[in-house]
Amino acid sequence: MMDYRVIKEGDLFFLTGLNGDMAPGDDQGHGLYTKDTRFLSRMEAFIDGERPSLLSSAGDKSYIASFRLMKDSKDEGAIELHRERFIYGGILYERCTLTNYFIDARNVEFSVAFDADFQDMFLVRKYRTGDVGRMEEASAKDRELTLSYMGADSQRRKTRISWDAEGGKAHGSGTITFPMFLKPKEQRVVTFFIAPITEEHAEPEPLSYDEGLRKLEASYAQWYANSTRVKSDSAVFSGLFERGLQDLRMLTLDVGFGDTTVAGLPWFAVPFGRDSLITALFMLPVNPQLAKGTLKTLASNQGEKTDPWRDEQPGKIMHEIRYGELVTTGQSPFSPYYGTIDSTPLFLALIGEYYRWTGDLSLAGELKPNMLRALDYINAALEAGNGFMAYKQEAEKGFPNQGWKDSANSIIHEHGEYAESPIALSEVQGYVYQAKKSLVPVFADMGEHELARKLEEEAEELRARFEAAFWMEDQQCYAIALDKEQRQVRSVTSNPGHLLMSGLPEAGRAAAQSKRMLKDDMFSGYGIRTMSTGSTGYYPMSYHNGSVWPHDNGMILLGLGKQGFKEEAGKVISGLLKASEHFEYQRLPELFCGNDAGLGYPVPYPTTCSPQAWAAGTSIAFLQAMLGLYPDAPKKEIALSPFLPEGMNELKAERIAIGNGHLSVSVTRDAGGASFNVKVLENTTGYTLVG
Structure with a gap:
């Protein structure tokens, strides 16, 4: 409680x-x-x-x-x-x-x-x-x-x-x-x-x-009416989904560009880059309009100049914006503050994913100048980082680590020393790859064929560099990062799990990475830990070095579902559902401690935010992974390959907004329990179902 x-x-x-x-x-x-x-x-x-x-x-x-x-x-x-x-x-x-x-x-x-x-x-x-x-x-x-x-x-x-x-x-x-x-x-x-x-x-x-x-x-009723309706025979999943949807309505905010979400309560009730983008990504199967408001909000605050005080650079997407007295008097750099390495590629990746879901090219047309400036920033960062996107703190009052694990001790070598910046995070390279690949059809359909070809080529070049530099053969997974000498930071962590969503890893390594995250040292029984129990720096009560973050698991789930790793996805979903029963109102918090589930309950983290937007959105990532639902509006196809986790035998999702229509489906487990029956209840999208 x-x-x-x-x-x-x-x-x-x-x-x-x-x-x-x-x-x-x-x-x-x-x-x-x-x-x-x-x-x-x-x-x-x-x-x-x-x-x-x-x-x-x-x-x-x-x-x-x-x-x-x-x-x-x-x-x-x-x-x-x-x-x-x-x-x-x-x-x-x-x-x-x-x-x-x-x-x-x-x-x-x-x-x-x-x-x-x-x-x-x-x-x-x-x-x-x-x-x-x-x-x-x-x-x-x-x-x-x-x-x-x-x-x-x-x-x-x-x-x-x-x-x-x-x-x-x-x-x-x-x-x-x-x-x-x-x-x-x-x-x-x-x-x-x-x-x-x-x-x-x-x-x-x-x-x-x-x-x-x-x-x-009445405003809440309208929110539900505009969102996908979900039913299942699992009271735990249904409760978690309804809680998440209600909390996401609570956490919405419109600062003049349409609805976006704040990061979380009580201390982060403002628009963010990374947090709001990931939440909007999770929300695509339920309410894709949130992505539109989020992208417009962030575009309105895109970096315009080089300003070390705020870690600002031209084309960069902000980390967060604040409005208090210390900001308005210039005593704090959060006006907005740009010290994040991942918001810019996630911004572009969300534009690409929004197009895949909606086929709405008008938003991309409106944001084309922002997209081009963001690509210029990313390409300059790749050149400065010897082929990888890396960060180094510039603002005196900014953040030393600028990925989602932004605590000072989160990037640590196997012998105990902290990695020195510039630091190139594994998942960020995946976001860059996903951004460039997902924008290929966007620019092609806008008539920018040469740019589309160039993005495809650059993405594949990044893939080759990444595979050569980040893979740890002895651990059968990718390193969390490269340090300033481009040495591997050989911690076993959850970060590379995000690569599965991006589609960057080659098939064999993707399978190995998915299995590595479900071993006992990484999977607590309630979720995938942020760090292996065998890695230097592991501490179950830490913020980033051994705790369990629902959104982190959600990002991994999107990739497990996309790559067809259903057994691993089912295990993660079952663990988080079991954990959710122990929290007040079945509200997954920002994070909880990484102690083994053998204790019989998840150990709360003492200063967690709750409700928290991307934690609230995690149950929607469950839905997408369970349905194996990955639309492709440019191809007019919808990939659909459902499964149900242990303890769930029926799932119905109604009026999923895709393209200009809706998809409604039901999934039931057959009598033998090994396969699933899929029934399409409605498909007004005009797209072909594959899978």
């Missing part, structure tokens, strides 16, 4: 303890956040001056949280407080219902203490220090309290707290009190409306609690 409750809608999210409170000095980062700024740092409920005891706390719906608390006495009875909250239209709605369960009438004082420090997210996390602004005097009027701050960037930020109940009084301390007289079983309701306000946006006007909730729930 997570030790917090978090809800999010749009670019506003609210993080509290399990009792619904935020207490001053709790050091947990609790707060109401938007634009990487904490607009509420305290919200504590009291009954007669005392904090009520927690009875229950629920967050099973991603968009609403509820809390039941009570203040009891030695008498037979209690005052119950039921708190319910959601976010809609830039406003936090909180409904507080007090019920008298004593046998006699009671005078009760209900109060809520508020405060706001308007701290930058990086300061809250103690990730940075910096010069900041100052608080201004709070102002109060009838049913409204406003807290205000003037930033070091000369921007005024406010938090408006209003309420609908009569009799409430705001005090200079930030506490709002409501004296009540409650008869036995009588209820009183107080609803708060809390709105962050910046100079950039008009002040939002609240709806009623019920109307706001109705509109929010």
Whole structure:
């Protein structure tokens, strides 16, 4: 069970303890956040001056949280407080219902203490220090309290707290009190409306609690209606899939270019490069429009110049963007920050995969200048890296390692020394190969035949170089990386598993790589570890050197499915499904520890993000791998080669958007259990099914 409750809608999210409170000095980062700024740092409920005891706390719906608390006495009875909250239209709605369960009438004082420090997210996390602004005097009027701050960037930020109940009084301390007289079983309701306000946006006007909730729930219903519907006889898979789809709706954000996803809550509620791209890749079988919004969002922030402060280079796709005071005053390089080696090839690979799924050439036409600049950046990086795409930290406050395993100790030689940069990661070369290969039909269908031919040629040249440099014959798998001397970093890790998705490895080595990842030193029983138990640096509680990351397994699964390694794919799916049963609301976290499944439960990682976008999308990777579903719009074909993992006998996927139509299929295990029956329920794509 997570030790917090978090809800999010749009670019506003609210993080509290399990009792619904935020207490001053709790050091947990609790707060109401938007634009990487904490607009509420305290919200504590009291009954007669005392904090009520927690009875229950629920967050099973991603968009609403509820809390039941009570203040009891030695008498037979209690005052119950039921708190319910959601976010809609830039406003936090909180409904507080007090019920008298004593046998006699009671005078009760209900109060809520508020405060706001308007701290930058990086300061809250103690990730940075910096010069900041100052608080201004709070102002109060009838049913409204406003807290205000003037930033070091000369921007005024406010938090408006209003309420609908009569009799409430705001005090200079930030506490709002409501004296009540409650008869036995009588209820009183107080609803708060809390709105962050910046100079950039008009002040939002609240709806009623019920109307706001109705509109929010309608938006979720529309999300489900626009997504593929999935049913199975496995309650575990069905539950995980529904949880993932709900969480992905929660994590969507539109900054002006269509829906994309933030990376995760609570600390990464902003658009990312790598995270948002991989999530969109996972989402293709369920909602390909997310890829469109993600690509446009990232294209709008493509690198334009050489700027070591932000690790920016022309054509480069960003790592992440932040909006807080430290960024707006130039004290942090995240405006955006470009220190990632894989976002640019993944950007191009997603364009290619989006075209394979949709046949929509118009998006590629719109993004053609961005694609060409990204290719120029990649080609320059390949030339600088002696034929491989490598990274080296330039920004003083940036990241030393710039692949998805971006912790400082994640790239380690077999004798214990850390690899020195420039570092060429194995999976990144695969992404480059996939980007170039997948863009061949895109450019060919745009009439750019010479460029298409050149990309095909360059991809095959990269394949030959890679096979010669990265293969470890003794381990029967690829090395994680080459260091600055182009020596192999001979750790056995999960990174090369991503190569299967790219299609780079030759057939024999692809088969060997898939088998190597399922050996006991790599497969915990709950998933593929990030590092072998036999490699130097392995530690099951580490962030990147022995833990299990669901999205990492998801990327590997896409490749296992594509290459037809069904036995290995089934084993990975079964392990992660088994793990999911142990997490609250069956929500796969960002990562968990790599201890062996013989313990009987997965060991949680202490500071993991949950919900987290690419973890939420992993169950969709399960779906694609199980269906063996790989459309090819340029060829007007759909590869379909299903299997079902152990414990699942029926699977139905309805209205999968492919091309200009839909595909619906059902898969059942035959009576003998060794083969599968496939029934096409609908195919309005006009494409031929193969496989």
